[in-house]
């Protein structure tokens with residue numbers, strides 16, 4: 001079978017390309033919302049942890065955060081996904097996409113937390129002291145002085161975490177979600193031709209990742225241009 | 230204005246301040262000198278509770294402040310300006326925003342009123358054209374003058390200086406000291422930790438010598454430098470003068 005026949009069979013017949021397009025849509029939706037959840041969780045954990053490290057307050061929340069970080073970073077994301085799907089949501093009827101968003105969001109939050117905590121801790125203590133000496137309280141000092149600087153420092157690393165997460169969602173098929181990877185696999189199982197569908201899947205991931213990487217690059221250049229002012 | 234009694238500060242086991250008594254009157258300019266590690270910064274930082282005393286009492290305008298909760302300390306700190314060795318300007322904000330941030334966020338002034346105040350302060354510290362600049366664009370001496378302006382924006386009743394010129398290149402020390410002198414002449418109550426003996430002689434109403442977490446001698450500058458009694462102080466002065 002020539003390339004064009006094979007192409008037609010894998011993508012054109014029965015509108016099989018739709019598996020890829022719909023799969024990509026699902027992948028992007030899961031990634032987007034998991035990133036949002038991960039950011040919220042990550043910032044929360046980072047602020048609790050750095051508050052504990054700097055002021056020795058919030059000991060109990062800090063212990064909980066440390067447990068969360070250890071468990072999430074010490075186990076494979078697929079196992080976390082399966083546990084959340086079969087154990088935690090096992091007897092509840094929720095959409096699989098929702099479960100995936102929760103699982104990948106919780107997973108990503110741990111990595112975001114460590115990135116953001118590093119950003120906060122890299123800000124000189126003198127900044128905190130200057131804010132407090134003016135009479136600003138801890139929350140105001142964090143909000144107006146520490147976090148703006150910390151976020152600027154870690155923005156590129158956070159964007160990279162989004163890219164990593166996009167690729168990690170390719171294991172969503174383990175709970176029978178029809179994401180991009182699974183879409184290609186479905187075509188393969190229909191046509192019994194592994195080469196083209198999987199190549200197409202890889203190319204689509206690659207293009208999306210390259211686009212996102214370009215965006216991060218532009219952002220980084222903008223930020224460092226600001227530094228030279 | 231500030232009354233310190235039996236102030237002791239320990240970090241874990243190490244005693245850094247030993248049972249210090251001190252009294253600072255309104256309008257006084259108290260200069261603290263002493264060898265490095267003697268507890269000068271810790272003493273200064275206890276005055277605005279950046280460090281919590283282990284024991285002893287500090288009264289500010291008659292109010293006992295050592296037992297206050299965190300939330301109650303913030304209004305006290307608003308009344309005490311602090312200037313740091315390393316300036317600690319906010320690098321992500323313009324000079325104008327550095328100066329106006331605290332009074333505006335604390336609801337003491339509108340942004341408009343604060344901007345006007347910032348303009349006056351920039352005139353006062355001799356940097357009227359720097360409002361839109363960022364800290365990274367300033368020299369060390371200029372940064373410290375802005376840090377002083379930032380503290381003054383809160384209309385503090387007392388200003389605490391922790392070695393304000395120690396991080397500066399020699400040619401920039403003068404501009405900061407002359408601003409501080411100007412502030413002193415305007416009647417500001419000041420507590421200054423410094424190694425600038427010339428400033429102490431000229432500006433201080435009283436000089437304290439600290440060593441090993443204690444105040445070993447205190448006197449008006451003429452007697453302090455002219456006729457030092459404590460042998461540790463004599464030795465110290467012979468090294469620095």
Ligand SMILES: Nc1ncnc2c1ncn2[C@@H]1O[C@H](COP(=O)(O)OP(=O)(O)O)[C@@H](O)[C@H]1O
Pocket residue numbers: 240245263264265266267268269270271272
């Ligand atoms: N946060 C801290 N934790 C532990 N030890 C400290 C801390 N701050 C200061 N010290 C110790 O207290 C002593 C006095 O320090 P400091 O007040 O900075 O002295 P000075 O300002 O006179 O040089 C030093 O021995 C220093 O190591």
Ligand SMILES: [Mg+2]
Pocket residue numbers: 269270271391392
């Ligand atoms: Mg010091």
